[in-house]
Amino acid sequence: MLAGIATLAIVAPAAAQSQFDAASLGIVADSGKDLTTALQRALDSTAATGQTLRLPAGRLVAANLVFPSNLIVEGVPGRTELIAASGGFIGKIAGASDIVLRDIAFLGASDAGDDALLSIDASDAITLERCSCSRGSTGLSISESAATIRDCRFTDLADAAIHSMNSRGLVIAGNRIERCGNAGIRVWRSANGADGSIITGNHIAKIDWAKGGNGQNGNGINVFRADEVIIANNHIADCAFTAVRLNSTNNTQISGNTCLRSGEVGIFSEFAFSGSIIANNIVDGAAGGISMTNFDSGGQLAVCTGNIVRNIMPTSPVNPDSTPYGIFAEADAAITGNTVQKVPGTGIGAGAGPYLRNVIIASNVISTTVIGVAVSVVDGAGKVHIADNLISDSGIAIAGMAWRDVVEPDLATNAARYPNVTVGN
Template identity: 35%
Template sequence: MALSRRSLLAATLFGTGALAVGPALAQSRPRADAATPLGQWGLEASHFGLRAGSAEDQSRVLQNALLEASKRDAPLLIAPGRYRISSVVLPEGARLIGVPGATQFIAAQAGPLLVVRRIKRAALVGLGLDGLDIRLGQRAGLLAADEVADLSLSDCDFANAGSVGLTLNRTAGRIQGNRFRSMQDSALFSLDSRGLSIEGNQVEDCGNNGIQIWRSQAGDDQSLVRGNRINRIRSDAGGDGPNGNGISLYRAGGVIIEGNTLRDCALTFIRNNSGSGVQIIGNQGRRCGEVALYSEFAFEGAIISNNLVEDCAQGANITNLDHGGRLSVFANNIIRNAQKGLAPKGKEPVGGVGVHVEAEATVTGNVIENASEIGISLGWSWGMRNLVATGNMVRKTGIGIGISLVPKERTALIANNVISEARLGAVVGTEYGKPVTGDLTRGADKRAAGIRVDNNAVS
């Protein structure tokens, strides 16, 4: 069987079964102007004139090849090499396949390299997209998808984006096993998702955020963010929350964030702003400058469990009863080394707290060690309602468990906790952060009416 370089490429991409098309390729080779099918696998873009290493903008050539492949309902195969393109539009059913780590699309000018809009389905595999650090408009992506019912993206490499690597608007699909590195803004920005699976990606060295899932209005997003590695997220644009986050949700409800590892985030590992029914489960984070795990503003129904957080200003903050933030479970987490200090570009010291909650919240089964100010903070000012802290182990803190006594009516249960080496008291009533009672494990205080403190082990 006669083998060509192209048939060997097909074998590399798809396995040895693709070699069976060798004779057909050999027979058709004399007609260089004909697009040659690789059996059932697809068409080679080189037959349409796409040339690796050319200094020319090859957008039109690639566009024509994609249109022909779409007409034939066939994948388009891109050989290893570098190709300069800009704003190439993927047609309905496009399947664009390269060799991971070897096929690279390079920005020919400012703007997206690839565009997918208002189609049912498209898939990209094994492609590199390099933006050459050409500055783009806010939230402009190297790949821009708009109203796509099923987008599949795997084994792709996004690098040197002048804003965002991948932007998605009203799009559903699977973003799996890709690498995002050196983004001036963020790796991925999704607005009004129709349900995304974002799994097993690697995100590194982003200027402001890692993965962002936002909605224009609060609603049920249903995205899954699982098993991603996110490292070195800066906060170049500053601010007190919109930037510096590994994973950022805004108004996106029903999202599951599970099994991610995060390192060196300027502010927050995972921030949920106004998303109801969000679960943050089994993630691991080390080194962040502000609150590691955040659920804030108008949310209801947050579950934060089985996470491991180390070396942060604050372990977790479940807050903003003043904006309707309520109803949460904080369970079975390990929080270590929450130390008060200056957040990046901050002017006032923050943190020193293991976990803070405000309304209809249960804090149970957690291990909190070495929080410089308070291990567990129950309420702030009047924002304190129906709180439970049971079965936790708190060690080496200022105050073990602090509870706000500002509200006239208050209900809280603090029971069956182990509190060790709390310098300023195991359980202490506070007003606006200042202690106003003695240690409530040693005796009742009339100022703490409505607070039940039972059966805690203190050493």
Template identity: 35%
Template sequence: MTRAAPADLSLSRRRFMAASAAFAGLAAAPPFAEALPGALDGETLGLRPGEADQSRALGRALERAAREGRPLALRPGTYRVSNVSLPDGVTLVGAPRATRLELSGSGPVLSARGARRIALRGITFVGGSIPGAAETGVLEFADVSGLAMDDVTVLDAGANSVMLVRSGGTLRDCRFEGARQAALFSIDGKGVSLTDSVILGCRNNGVLLRRNDKADESSVISRNRIEDTGALDGGLGWNGNAINVSKAGGVMISGNAIRRSAFSAVRAHAADDVMITDNLCLDSGETCIFAEYGFSGAVISSNLVDGAGNGICIANFNEGGRLGTVVGNLVRNLFRRKKLDGPGDSYGLGIGVEADVAVTGNVVENAPTAGINAGWGPYLRDVTITGNVVRGCDVGISVSVVEGVGPATIVGNTVTGSRRGGVLGYRWDQVATPDLAIGGSGGLPGLTVAQNTLR
């Protein structure tokens, strides 16, 4: 067996210690150094954590980084700043959950206007619950075509966490918590993608996409966890929604896990061609999934709704709301609650539709009003209700039979355990027919009721 000479051992030990020291030096460097070669180190530009306001130093550093085309990297710690403008093309990077930019006064922490590209990564922004107007944010972007936010956290916004105006981009793997208004408020968006993020405890809405005039904007809200959305400012449904889309067409809302919304898990107002699919929606305080007012085209499929005032509604034919499918959803455990706009109570409906809608392959259980409802007064046209399972509801399927309603087909459904009837015709809120599941449509024009299984 060959033994190393003492000198060799000493040399090996020195080399090991030198390598260890080099490794320790790498470990002490900012964790983003290797990922961003050539980044400017904020500390060398005068940016140091502490109580002093760093707004001017950060502004100068960002200008230099944009001018040189290099990322600006901030070491861990808390930096107090406010009203810092982001120049076009800048990339600002921190150590995730360790680099914090805290609002030191009124106004946003960071803002940008008219930029083609802005990138933020691995930074926590703290709004300190400093009050702001309804259309302001801890981060504000106007006319920014390419925003990229990755692994960003925004806490305690006094208004919105992120405010976008005529802007587009991608927000991925972010966390928003405790906003006074919404986590994300976009007006007249240019295609916003919010994915794989966590939104907690927003006090009026979780995600709000709004347009001043109806138009397509190709936004995607997908695979997010949204919990405990409040309705601090009240109203009849504008607040209290985990995802709220108004006049924005072509929006895809899919794969989100939504819990405890004061009003709706998803509310689409006058939004054409909206797709609401594969969402988990638990414990909504009012209508869980809602397509309302002057919309055309809504696909609502494969969602699970457990606990809500109403389950799924496609409504407001009187305002031009029409055209949709409700397919393959599971809706259960609905409840009645006080009306928002009058005395008495209401709600308790599993699925409700009015015009040009196919309701197919859904399962509804435990609705204290009706499992599935077609129409309200004269507002009914071209509805089919086929192949659904309705269990343990007060009324299995209800349909409007007011004079002048359009065609409705109720065929091939399984209705079990309905307390008042399998299929009943209504004039507004009053029962107007015997059980049509037993006697057929009874000669009512345009109504077909056949081959339903009643137990």
């Protein structure tokens, strides 16, 4: 037993020396001085010795820091602020690996430009934990990198909380994102390719569309050309356009999200998408609930199941061309087992003119709508099968459409007139 105690006595001092105290290196918080040189020296020394750099509580002013590989930097939870010096960004990680930043608040300068507060480029095994970003254009800009961003907070950013281009697989989990000018989380690629990012358990709210446009801004989560992305169990509210917007993606899953008060479409899979699963989400309040469209651009292949869509608005405050609907699809889609309620338009729709192919609408519960189910019956429209739906409190139960016009108000009875339609039960 005495030998064991002796061993602990030898090991304990070595463990205590595994951290650098920044104050011992001349880094004094709340001095108001530009500490860039001292902080860079501390980062380099810490990484070279494989130790952890402990930052003091208070405000530290710096700009253009470079974080080297094999580094852990920790602040005092809720008390360490790293503030960008005038006209500069705070720091970057480039061509590095094995970096952990923890319990640090990154704050932009009052005259911050378009640079991200922190950029990560061509790097792997990068982790941010319990950090925050505010008062800048973008919180994190990530390019050609693999990173984990968890339990962080992003607020009051002019553009986006997290903007990623050509990532190597991100994990974005458990973060709070509020009051961003154009986007919450963007996962984009310059060309379609495997991305594999996982976005889960985040709270996202109050996303504006300061740069305007017809959907490229104003989204809580926006995935563009990035394939194999999973978006699950997020709470997303008050986005100017869309809670979750996919554009030209492949093999993407959207599941278990709560999407509240979207200005346009709650969940949107658009343009040349292929292979979207949209399951077990709640969409409450939007101009359109769930949309899987743009067959004319190659958009096809979707499963929409187990969702609740309700309280659709009669008009969109950001898109005057919107018409209200609960769920809408065009090509190679299964719409099954959903519940749609209170839509001042179509509960579930399939096809726009000839842009319809192989859609099934089955076993859904639809109530309080103008039209329960509406499908295209124009020449050239593809096959649609409607079966086993429970429709109530709807002015028209099942309608045949020519674009936006009702041409067959009783499609259930008269389906035989339209070769592309079958109706059962």
